[in-house]
Amino acid sequence: MDQRFCPRDGSTLRAPPGSDLVGSILADRYHVIRRIGEGGMGQVYLAEHVKMKRKSAVKVLHQGMVHDPDAISRFNREASNASQIQHPNVAAIYDFGETPEGLIYLAMEFVDGEPLTKIIERHGALTAARTADIGQQVASALEAAHDMGIIHRDLKPDNIMIARGRAGEDVAKVVDFGIAKAMEADDQKVTKTGLAIGTPEYMSPEQLGGDQLDSRTDIYSLGLVTFNMLTGQLPFPSVVSREALIMRLTEKPRTLAEIRNDVQWPAELQTVMDKALANHPADRYQHVSQFGRELVTAVATMPDSALTSTGTVELQPFNYAAKTEARPLGGGAAGRRDRSNEELPLPELEIERSGSPVGLILGILVALLVVGGGGWYYWNSQQHPATVASTTAPASTSTPPVVPSSDSAKQDSVAAAAAHDSTPVATPAVDSTPAKPAIIEPSKPTISSDQLDDLLAPIREDLNVGRQRMNEGQYDGAVVRFGNAQDKIGPLAKKYADVSQIRSLKREIGEALSQNRAACKAERDLALAHGGTSAPDCP
Incomplete structure (x- = not known):
């Protein structure tokens, strides 16, 4: 049976710094049950609150880091940041502090x-x-x-x-x-x-x-x-x-x-x-x-x-196209599941039986409407042929009105009347304002594919050599080559702004400069992280 409290005065038993904490009481409230993990900054224990009986995962900072401001700041950040986030998929933070023995701990939700x-x-x-x-x-x-x-x-x-x-x-x-x-x-x-x-x-x-x-x-x-x-x-x-x-x-x-x-x-x-x-x-x-x-x-x-x-x-x-079930x-x-877009069952419609007279009556009414509408349309077209034609013809033309071809005498008389009509035809007014002279834009410079290849060849060479030096870790030399390529592509990009090959090459040079800078910084950081003494000086 674990003894958590002193038999003399009832105070909680504390583990001395640097010893195994299993079985002890941490910060007067966490009974340490077992160690469940260990990392570069300390150990993680499964503990139970002595009064609340709630299990927690308690991180304890290594004794060698209790005087390291960076390590303590990291513990502080974890406690501060995670405790603000209330979300079911984020492990909750319960407690953070330092014991009288100098142990810095962080109590969080235990994820089983x-x-x-x-x-x-x-x-x-x-x-x-x-x-x-x-x-x-x-x-x-x-x-x-x-x-x-x-x-x-x-x-x-x-x-x-x-x-x-x-x-x-x-x-x-x-x-x-x-x-x-x-x-x-x-x-x-x-x-x-x-x-x-x-x-x-x-x-x-x-x-x-x-x-x-x-x-x-x-x-x-x-x-x-x-x-x-x-x-x-x-x-x-x-x-x-x-x-x-x-x-x-x-x-x-x-x-x-x-x-x-x-x-x-x-x-x-x-x-x-x-x-x-x-x-x-x-x-x-x-x-x-x-x-x-x-x-x-x-x-x-x-x-x-x-x-x-x-x-x-x-x-x-x-x-x-196939109907699938989510x-x-x-x-x-x-x-x-999001059921907002699922199909709902439609109620069954009651269909009239074939013996019902309603369908027959509706069919007769529809047939009468169709026959009556057709007859009215034919009668109306026979009574007003000239009016319909005149309303559809353009007003500025002298085309004679259209009449039915079956009435040849009437057609001849209408045509003769149109030929002797002296009514002048309206003409659009002529704008007397003098037209502004057209602005002639200067033609854009053109370049043949052979000329373009000749201009871009030395730039591509600088770019490729720069990449090779970057791969070899010669970041200063890479910057020189990328800079040469950038100086050469600049004037061409201004003169031939519409040439896609020039725009693309200019973008590649800019990306290469950024990659060279990032690669140098990353290599330097990784070297220092692994205890290296020599790290490149980034341009």
Whole structure:
């Protein structure tokens, strides 16, 4: 039996700093039951409140970090940020403080589940339905944080806990807002060394480059998590070398089919992934909730066999013309169906029997109306042929009125009268204002394809050499080459503003400069994060 209180005076038993906390009472209220995890900053324990009997996950900062301002600030941020977010898919924060013995702790909601990382490792890939369900729940949690001006900045499978609901459905909980930051902050960096902290494999390009961040960096990270759930892999190799780092910043991510070529993925799903993983934030979803909705919609177009299978699945094209029944995608937010657009059963109409006289009477009335209307139209056309013709003829012409051809004598007399009619025909007035001289625009300069190739060849050479030097880590040399290309393309872009090849090459040069700067910053930060002493000086 655990002894929680002193037998002499009834005070809670406290564990000395640095010792195992299991069995002790932390902060006079948390009975530590067992250790459930450990990280770089400390241990995580399962504890129970001695009076409320509520289980909590209690993080305790390493003793070696209690005097580190950065570590303490991170604990403070997690307590402050996560406690503001009241959402069923965010692990709640209960308590934060420091014990008289100098232990800094953080008590949060205990999620009786496992990290998403372990689930992916165990299954290799999740079903499409389960992926969409978890993805939408995480998107909903991030939307709640973004609405409060908080970005997570370290979203990854390790920070997504999966528990089971009462009906056995997945319940996702986003945890570890330790490096979360308010979006209005001027600088996204947290550590005193200036590192762009986070997990490189799940960082956005702008986070790798140490640029200013907003909520769209979380959308990129969630896109990577979703890709990992669908395929069991990431669209990029791990960022452990300069080549992999440059690839993350300059190349497009691999598609779902490139990772799992045994599956015919729907184009709608690939479009969702492409937008979430766009290199530039402006090209991504602007709201994470939109990504969640479109992910669920794209997955819902897949057949039942693909929704519930993780093996090799041949996905047949979805027939939108066929009438389908909406399928719930699992538990959580995605499993709740939107019934606002479902078809409602129509009441059966009572049809008159064939023996009823009502149908016969209606038929006779309709026939009388048709015959009477036709007779009236014929009589009216015989009585007023000239009037009808004159109202349809243009007023400025002298064409004789039209008369029925059967009355030849009348037709001749009308034609003769029209020939002797001396009524002058009205003519439009002539504007006496002199016309303004036409403005002749100068012709735009033209260039043949051969001349264009000759002009752009040295610029492309500078661009290619600059990229090669960037891949080799010679960031200063790359800047020189990119600068030369930029100086050469500028005058051409002004002179031949309508030439698409010149505009495209100018855009490539600008992107290469940005990528070179981001690659240098990212390599420097990764080197410092791994304890390196030599880091490149970025131009």
